[in-house]
Amino acid sequence: MSPERLNVAVIGGGVGGLCLAHGLRQAGVHVTVYERDLTPDSRLQGFRLNIEPAGSLALHACLPPALWEVLVASAGDPGPGISFLDERMRPLVRIGQDGRVPDPLDPTTGRHAVSRVTLRKLLLAGLEDVVRFGKECTGFIRVDDGTVTAKFADGSTATADVLVAADGANSRVWAQLHPSAGRTTLPATAVAGKLFLTEANRRWLPKQLLAGMNVFWPPQDFLFTAIFRRREDSAAISARLGDRLRALGLEPEQLLANAQDDDYVLWAFIAHRDSLPGDFTSEAQADPAAVRKMLAQRTAEWHPDLRRLLTESTPDTLYRTEFGAAEPLRPWKTGNVTGLGDAVHHMPPVGGLGGNTALRDAHRLCTALTAADRGEEPLSQALHAYEADMLDHGFRTVREVVRNTTAAIDRNPLKRSATRWFFRTCGAIPPLGRAVFGER
Numbered sequence: 381m382s383p384e385r386l387n388v389a390v391i392g393g394g395v396g397g398l399c400l401a402h403g404l405r406q407a408g409v410h411v412t413v414y415e416r417d418l419t420p421d422s423r424l425q426g427f428r429l430n431i432e433p434a435g436s437l438a439l440h441a442c443l444p445p446a447l448w449e450v451l452v453a454s455a456g457d458p459g460p461g462i463s464f465l466d467e468r469m470r471p472l473v474r475i476g477q478d479g480r481v482p483d484p485l486d487p488t489t490g491r492h493a494v495s496r497v498t499l500r501k502l503l504l505a506g507l508e509d510v511v512r513f514g515k516e517c518t519g520f521i522r523v524d525d526g527t528v529t530a531k532f533a534d535g536s537t538a539t540a541d542v543l544v545a546a547d548g549a550n551s552r553v554w555a556q557l558h559p560s561a562g563r564t565t566l567p568a569t570a571v572a573g574k575l576f577l578t579e580a581n582r583r584w585l586p587k588q589l590l591a592g593m594n595v596f597w598p599p600q601d602f603l604f605t606a607i608f609r610r611r612e613d614s615a616a617i618s619a620r621l622g623d624r625l626r627a628l629g630l631e632p633e634q635l636l637a638n639a640q641d642d643d644y645v646l647w648a649f650i651a652h653r654d655s656l657p658g659d660f661t662s663e664a665q666a667d668p669a670a671v672r673k674m675l676a677q678r679t680a681e682w683h684p685d686l687r688r689l690l691t692e693s694t695p696d697t698l699y700r701t702e703f704g705a706a707e708p709l710r711p712w713k714t715g716n717v718t719g720l721g722d723a724v725h726h727m728p729p730v731g732g733l734g735g736n737t738a739l740r741d742a743h744r745l746c747t748a749l750t751a752a753d754r755g756e757e758p759l760s761q762a763l764h765a766y767e768a769d770m771l772d773h774g775f776r777t778v779r780e781v782v783r784n785t786t787a788a789i790d791r792n793p794l795k796r797s798a799t800r801w802f803f804r805t806c807g808a809i810p811p812l813g814r815a816v817f818g819e820r
Contacts, residue, residue, distance in 0.1 A: 385410065386753040389530055389540035391517045392547030393417065395429075396721035396738030398503035400544065401510055403442030403746030409753045413507065414515035414530065414538065416547070420504050427572060427646055427699075428608045429499060430458055430593070431492040435736035438743035440487035444506065446624035451502050452484050453612045453621070454636070455492035456643075459592020464803045467598035467682040469588060472800060473807030475817045484611070493608050505630055517547065519556050520717060528716050542749065542759070545719035546742075549704070549726035554719050562707035566728060566782065568789045569656060571671055571700050572648040573693035577609070581692070586685050589645055596686065597800055601678055602650040602788035603686065604730075609643045647689060649675060650730075652789040653702070668695035703728040705782050708775045714764040720745055725774035727781045730788070737777050741770050 386409055390397045393415030404411040431439070440448050461476025482489035504511065516533040520543055523529055529539045530553075545553035554561065575581060588594060589605055596603040612620075614636040622632040660674050675690045706726040721738030728734075748762040790796060806813035 386542060386749060386759070387540045388412075388542045388544065388749060389414065389528075389538055390544045390546050391530060391553050392545070392551070392723070393504070393511055393513075394546060394548060394721070394738070395499065395503065395735055396742045397544070397546030398500075398507065398511075399438055399442050399739050400546065400720065400742040400746050401507055402444070402447075402503065403742065404749060405507070405510060406442065406444065407746065407750040407753070409749055411510060412538065412540070413511045414517060414532070415511055415513050416516040418514045420501075420511075420513065427496065427574070428456070428493045428606065429496055429735050430606065430732040431455070431490075431494050431739075432732070432736045433488055433490065435739040436487040436490045436492065438739035441743050442746060443502075444628055446621055446628055447502050447505060449485065450617055450621055450625070450635075451494065451499070452490065452492060453617045454498045454502075454610060454614070455484075455494045456607065456609045457484065457611060458491050458493040459607060462593040462595060463588065463591075464595045464597060464807075465588070466800060467596055467603075467679070467686070469586065469596075469683045469686065471807060472597065472803035473813055473817075475813065493606065495608065495610075501635060505635055506628055517552055519552055522716070526716065541716060542763075543717045544745065545717070545723040546721055546738075547723055549706075549722045551719065551723035553717065554723045557717050557719070558709060558712070561709060563726065564705050564707055564782075566703040566705060566785055567653045568650055568703040568728070568785055569653045569700065570648055570650045570703065570729075571675070571698065572646065573690070573699070574644040574646055574697040575689055575693045577643040577645065584685065584688070585645065589685070589689065596682075597796070597803065598679075598682065599793060599796055600651075600655070600791060604648045604650075605689070606646045607643075608646060645689065647693070649678075649690065650785070650788050651678065652791055655791060668698050671698050671700070701729070703730075703785060705778050706775075708778075709771060711768065711771065714760050714767060716759075716763075718745070718763055718767060720770065724770065725778050727778045728785050730781050730785050733777050733781055737774055740773065744769060 388404060388409060388411045390401055390411060390413045393413045397413055401411050401413050461474060463474045464472040466472060484490045517530050518533050519531050521529045527539050527541055528543045529537050530543055531537055545551045590607055593606045618632040618636055625632045657674060672691050679687050705728060720741035722734060745766050748766040751757040752759040752762040806816055
């Protein structure tokens with residue numbers, strides 16, 4: 381007798397939830413995604429997302445091959461490795477810049493600067509009969525027959541064998557499952573922006589800022605920059621991969637329409653909240669002049685080109701955020717409600733590790749649910765193994781990101797000077813640098 385097939389309900393249509401849905405759909409597992417946004421284009425905004433090999437492996441495994449190739453083609457090359465510099469743009473240490481050029485289609489090595497606009501459109505492609513919009517989940521009820529019923533704000537319900545919380549840091553599903561789950565607020569404030577690339581600013585922008593990712597380590601504060609420059613434009617992608625997309629029932633012109641950002645340099649400035657001017661309030665995000673004034677004051681001794689990057693960025697791209705992180709959870713008895721990504725292990729957006737961890741979770745959970753659906757492993761056993769791995773990896777990543785954030789905003793001059801000396805020493809002694817940072 382064949383095993384009973386699973387019915388999976390995913391709450392949240394973000395990066396992790398949609399990646400999971402694609403993987404389950406490809407494996408023949410019945411899945412429905414319930415998304416609180418009213419329409420597919422509700423989130424067509426945001427900054428680039430740096431996809432590391434863990435995220436690449438997940439997307440490659442879960443997406444149809446043609447969509448994977450479109451994602452790679454429409455993404456940008458983030459450049460070789462990452463450079464650490466001081467505020468005068470003097471190099472401290474360079475990591476992963478050994479001249480090797482990885483094949484972008486190889487998910488084990490490929491890194492991609494992905495437009496969030498394009499990524500969302502590609503993750504929604506082909507899931508029109510899977511995603512239900514306008515469904516804000518308010519909680520769930522476990523049923524005696526072993527199923528679980530999700531409740532929605534519009535009064536409707538949905539019953540499934542497995543419920544997955546993929547609805548972000550403020551997940552109601554996860555809060556109900558783990559009411560004692562805590563969150564730490566970090567004393568960090570970040571301001572980010574975009575400088576769109578034009579012929580004029582390409583002439584003054586330093587090559588270092590156009591080459592890839594950079595970390596600047598001044599005597600106080602912290603700055604990260606990265607380039608977003610597409611590998612191919614939409615017309616070229618449509619011409620090359622159009623037939624394969626049509627074979628999936630997708631119209632390439634419609635899929636790629638308005639699904640690309642202009643090329644730009646992204647920057648993110650991070651400071652200790654207590655060191656900022658008292659008049660720089662949470663409302664400053666709506667006041668570009670206040671943001672520029674604060675940045676001008678904090679960067680008075682920086683390289684002029686860095687200061688120009690910050691002050692000439694497009695005003696309506698300026699974005700301010702505070703940082704928080706999920707506190708570790710103890711293992712629990714596995715049931716038919718589980719979670720992934722920020723719903724479980726929310727972390728600051730430093731290094732892009734949150735998005736890649738959510739994709740890794742989605743891939744691992746897809747593998748577990750597929751094995752259970754095929755009768756290869758009992759559902760409780762498959763989910764237990766997934767949750768053990770997800771908790772271990774997820775909260776190790778949270779600790780890493782919190783540690784890096786804390787170091788970035790440290791106001792102790794001796795510690796910051798020692799860190800810069802250490803970076804410079806690693807740069808001067810390549811074997812030490814490789815031993816400390818590994819190969820990127």
